[in-house]
Amino acid sequence: LPRENHKPTCRKTTVAILGAGISGITAAQALSNASISDFVIVDRNDYIGGRVRHTTFGKSPDGTPYIIELGANWIQGLGSPGGPENPIWTLGKKYNIKNTFSNYSLILTYDETGANDFTDLLDTWGAVNGLAEKDAGRILTENLQDVNARVGYALAGWQPKKDMHKQAIEWWSWDWETTWTPEESSFVFGIAGYNTTYNQYSDENNFIWDQRGFNTWVIGEADTFLHKNDPRLLLKTTVTQIAYSDEGAVVHTQDGDCIEAEHVICTFSVGVLQNEVVEFKPQLPRWKRDAIQSFQMGTFTKIFMQFNETFWDKNTQYLLYADPDTRGYYPIFQPLDVPGFLEGSGIMFVTVVGPQSYRIEQQDDERTKSEVLEVLRTMFPDKEIPEPVDFYYPRWSQEEWAYGSYSNWPSGMTLEKHQNLRANVDRLWFAGEANSAEYFGFMHGAWFEGREVGTRVAHVLKHTETGCMKRYETLHGTTDISEYNAENGWTVSSFLDYASED
Numbered sequence: 219l220p221r222e223n224h225k226p227t228c229r230k231t232t233v234a235i236l237g238a239g240i241s242g243i244t245a246a247q248a249l250s251n252a253s254i255s256d257f258v259i260v261d262r263n264d265y266i267g268g269r270v271r272h273t274t275f276g277k278s279p280d281g282t283p284y285i286i287e288l289g290a291n292w293i294q295g296l297g298s299p300g301g302p303e304n305p306i307w308t309l310g311k312k313y314n315i316k317n318t319f320s321n322y323s324l325i326l327t328y329d330e331t332g333a334n335d336f337t338d339l340l341d342t343w344g345a346v347n348g349l350a351e352k353d354a355g356r357i358l359t360e361n362l363q364d365v366n367a368r369v370g371y372a373l374a375g376w377q378p379k380k381d382m383h384k385q386a387i388e389w390w391s392w393d394w395e396t397t398w399t400p401e402e403s404s405f406v407f408g409i410a411g412y413n414t415t416y417n418q419y420s421d422e423n424n425f426i427w428d429q430r431g432f433n434t435w436v437i438g439e440a441d442t443f444l445h446k447n448d449p450r451l452l453l454k455t456t457v458t459q460i461a462y463s464d465e466g467a468v469v470h471t472q473d474g475d476c477i478e479a480e481h482v483i484c485t486f487s488v489g490v491l492q493n494e495v496v497e498f499k500p501q502l503p504r505w506k507r508d509a510i511q512s513f514q515m516g517t518f519t520k521i522f523m524q525f526n527e528t529f530w531d532k533n534t535q536y537l538l539y540a541d542p543d544t545r546g547y548y549p550i551f552q553p554l555d556v557p558g559f560l561e562g563s564g565i566m567f568v569t570v571v572g573p574q575s576y577r578i579e580q581q582d583d584e585r586t587k588s589e590v591l592e593v594l595r596t597m598f599p600d601k602e603i604p605e606p607v608d609f610y611y612p613r614w615s616q617e618e619w620a621y622g623s624y625s626n627w628p629s630g631m632t633l634e635k636h637q638n639l640r641a642n643v644d645r646l647w648f649a650g651e652a653n654s655a656e657y658f659g660f661m662h663g664a665w666f667e668g669r670e671v672g673t674r675v676a677h678v679l680k681h682t683e684t685g686c687m688k689r690y691e692t693l694h695g696t697t698d699i700s701e702y703n704a705e706n707g708w709t710v711s712s713f714l715d716y717a718s719e720d
């Protein structure tokens with residue numbers, strides 16, 4: 219609400235960048251690099267980084283709390299000799315972000331009987347996945363109709379049905395990354411997206427445990443073009459309305475102020491756009507609303523616990539639990555009190571996604587804590603599982619500035635329709651992780667899209683490019699292979715493979 223005695227003002231700028239997450243900061247940096255310094259960056263939070271967000275948790279031996287990451291935690295796909303490097307990995311190194319290789323083979327499996335080794339199913343999945351990849355590649359290149367990933371994997375020979383061990387392996391291999399089930403996800407883009415990150419860069423994921431917070435690199439990059447107390451950075455400022463036309467735009471904020479700009483770059487998550495917390499005037503055209511509502515926003519919830527004593531094997535990074543009744547019920551536990559991470563911390567976290575996230579994000583901490591402890595007692599029948607001394611989890615699906623964690627590609631969405639998510643409407647531009655056709659969901663997706671749109675707007679301002687991104691008012695059922703090009707956000711081939719050794 220407008221503050222008492224606050225006189226509304228309307229500020230003028232060339233470019234208003236909405237959001238100070240990775241995309242917003244990268245867009246501003248691209249403008250700055252093109253010598254356009256007249257912009258403002260607006261964010262409702264009081265920090266730079268958006269979904270790269272941390273908090274304090276528990277207590278270390280010296281009494282100070284630990285820093286834990288509530289949002290992005292891994293740099294995914296680092297880079298291979300002879301191939302390109304993931305820009306987030308480059309930046310992680312630049313800012314000396316503390317991280318450790320996530321070793322997925324340091325895994326133990328459990329079920330309702332306690333420890334039970336079903337890791338051989340990982341090899342079965344690997345073999346099926348090889349066949350599935352080939353099939354997905356054929357669908358893409360021959361312009362055939364996409365299917366959902368359940369169908370794609372079933373045709374490759376994967377039938378998990380009522381085998382809860384197989385369901386757990388499938389959850390670990392699919393849902394943990396996408397936050398949606400195979401039934402709900404695109405087969406082709408799920409696999410192509412996986413390949414552009416893990417085959418183009420590498421299959422390594424490094425886990426961040428830096429006690430300055432992972433967003434140190436985002437702040438560091440912002441500092442390369444913003445100065446101390448820069449008036450161009452407006453934190454704690456909530457956008458309520460964006461009025462746009464082909465001549466410019468006016469952004470209205472909750473405190474009654476406004477920003478008049480020649481161009482607006484909106485980097486809000488697809489969850490924010492879907493939930494209409496910001497009013498667009500005029501209403502966005504149907505082709506745009508269709509694309510926004512079609513893309514999926516998923517939820518990924520990390521539940522943190524600190525214990526006074528550890529009861530897990532210090533040589534294990536992952537504990538996978540197959541619940542006998544419910545797929546995805548507290549399936550993956552990660553102790554951080556293991557070598558290379560936060561040793562001595564007593565911290566462990568368990569992750570749920572999708573419908574389980576929605577469920578637990580609506581219930582109170584006590585209920586969730588007792589469910590988690592019951593699972594741990596099932597997994598370790600011979601051990602005393604103590605009450606945690608600290609317990610916390612975020613509610614991503616309810617955050618008005620995110621409405622979820624990150625996006626996923628649903629089956630039935632073509633590259634053309636996704637391009638409509640990216641395309642500008644008059645002088646209103648869009649960026650953010652979901653707009654990356656090749657890296658949706660990831661931090662590097664947000665980074666590439668912010669850079670792309672910032673660069674485009676700079677060209678438009680300098681009259682070296684026209685103002686329109688490709689869009690499809692009439693969609694075709696499938697996408698021809700010739701359309702997998704830069705104009706539609708497809709810059710590298712999903713068939714490239716620098717990462718595999720053979």
Ligand SMILES: Cc1cc2nc3c(=O)[nH]c(=O)nc-3n(C[C@H](O)[C@H](O)[C@H](O)COP(=O)(O)OP(=O)(O)OC[C@H]3O[C@@H](n4cnc5c(N)ncnc54)[C@H](O)[C@@H]3O)c2cc1C
Pocket residue numbers: 236237238239240241242260261262263267268269270288289290291292293294455456457458485486487490495496518519520614618619620622623624649650651652659660661662663664
């Ligand atoms: C739990 C979780 C785990 C993840 N794990 C990983 C991972 O391991 N690896 C990885 O690569 N990626 C991961 N991600 C995804 C990654 O964090 C995102 O892809 C990336 O940070 C998105 O950046 P962005 O700039 O597109 O959006 P955002 O970071 O959401 O930035 C948009 C900004 O807009 C602001 N905003 C929204 N509404 C308004 C409004 N009305 N007014 C003003 N400001 C507003 C928000 O406050 C936000 O700061 C994870 C995300 C989550 C939540």
